[in-house]
Amino acid sequence: MDLLGYGAFFLTTALIFSLVTLGLNLQWGLTGLFNVGLAGFVAIGAYTSALLTTPDDAARLGGFGLPILVGWLGAMLVGGIAAAITGIATLRLRSDYLAITTFGVAVVVQLVALNAQKLTGGPFGIGFIPRPFGGLAETPLLFNLSNLAVVSVVTLIVYLALEHLSRSPWGRVLKALREDERAAISLGKSARFYRVQAFAVGGAIMALAGALQAHFTGFIAPDNYLPALTFQVWVMLIVGGSGSNIGAVIGSILVWAIWAGSGALTSVLFSPEQQARAASLQIVAIGVMLCVILLVRPNGLFGDRPWRPRFGKRVRVATGESGTAS
């Protein structure tokens, strides 16, 4: 029975991760937009939903006590707007600028979460976030299973919507822009407009995932949204194969299994005072894994993205030593 409960808990976390990965897949896999600050967008969603749904609290702003569903919609809205602004600022420039700016967004969100006590509760975070089946908390198994059901349904809806989107005319424009920007523009498609849309929708999905996580654990703090989160999700997407939605989901479950498993292993193998060190070794291993996959199998498990060089851009892109690179 315990095992079943743990299995449900594990899958719930993994599915919330896979929701973030699906958002990243829309941004990177489908559209080629590089987001290294996704932890920031997840945090925006979590804090927005927490502010909207928690009961009134004198120590900080709000606590509006709204229904959970309103919190989730609000999270998506705010996350989408934040992503749209980021996109508008940078998407007319080189792709690296988007990377640097999203990195900055994550730093600033972390800063606000830590320092704007009135809004976010500071380092202690926000507690008493209503849980969808709080009444069932007495029986952990039922509680975990019902959480899993909710998260599964949300993930399934997002998954189906994204599958539909990527086959729709809208998704085909995004793919065309990714594969050959000049050809797509010459057909009259505004590259920047479509990219901002894709980035905003991706940001909204990430924010939704943050909100789900917040209501699932009932407590959030700035520490949940460190750069390590961004990194985990990137590894999940690359392992699953960027461009494939099913790959994003399976990659998330797989990497989360490796992560949780190696975490359990280190807690068995190392003495308590060595735990922090062992945890950093875990990140080293995952970082090396990311680099190796990029080198050896850039398509991941299910990736559809053809990594052939784009001839129009090659001279600008490649400055490799080998004579073949230009």
Added chain:
Amino acid sequence: MNLQFVVDGLLAGSMIGLGAIGVTLTYSILRFSNFAHGDFMAWGAYATLAVVGAIGAMFGKIAPMAPLSFGWPLIAAVIVGMAITGLLALLLDMMLFARLRAKGQAIIVVMASFGASMALRSLLEFIFSSRPTYFSRAIQIAMPVGFGIRVTPDQIALLLLTAVLVLGVHLLMTRTQTGRSMQALSQNAALARIVGIDVAKIVRVTWIIGGALACVAGVMIGILIQIRPFMGFDMLLPMFAAAILGGIGSVPGAVLGGLIIGMAEAGAVQLVGAEWRAAVSFIILMSVLFVRPIGLFGVRER
């Protein structure tokens, strides 16, 4: 308002500027923004610390040079540390970046640098633990120099060192054949190759310069503040902001950008409080991207 922020800003600006030179050179010559550059700083600082320890073990305790908090061991160690950091950058390029560059998609290299940054930083945490350490625990007396400003001898020495290094890199870039080849490569890679510039050599020089300067910046942070595994990662956003503000590819621009951001940070610390320091570079970065994305001394990309 206390004028002390001028000195604080100059010092912060020197550290940012030295790092930003490496960022801007990598960006303009190798065409990617290297997220692992901050971790070169941390590695440089820890490598220097390790060498100082080794020298201490060999020669016993050595008294610091009169007004400064450090003696010749640190100076010797910085030089070794610069070499180690340059080699680390070269090694990373050989094992990872060069191979991905050959595949031809720049943004994959950025992602790999993000993964490498995470791995490098956590490796430091594993070896040295995340507890902060120091080159010296001695406390220096700050001398008043008028206008309510106080400086320590260390701070003066490090500002002078920065000036010498920046001048050196500038001369290298403008007066030597290697430097001119670097500029040629950043302006037009294909043409540079056609006129027979040895691209592999220029790439090596770029990494060594970037790594060595990152090491110096890391040691400066170590002397003036403290050494932590995250010290370089926290400098990443200011460095990128400085490189973009100065204009990608411009060494004087990177240094000026660093000084502007350092000053703005120091001013913000006085006006709104130290906890908001990191937001300053983000605000500057966003304004540059909206108003003048090519930066102060940048050239429009062809």
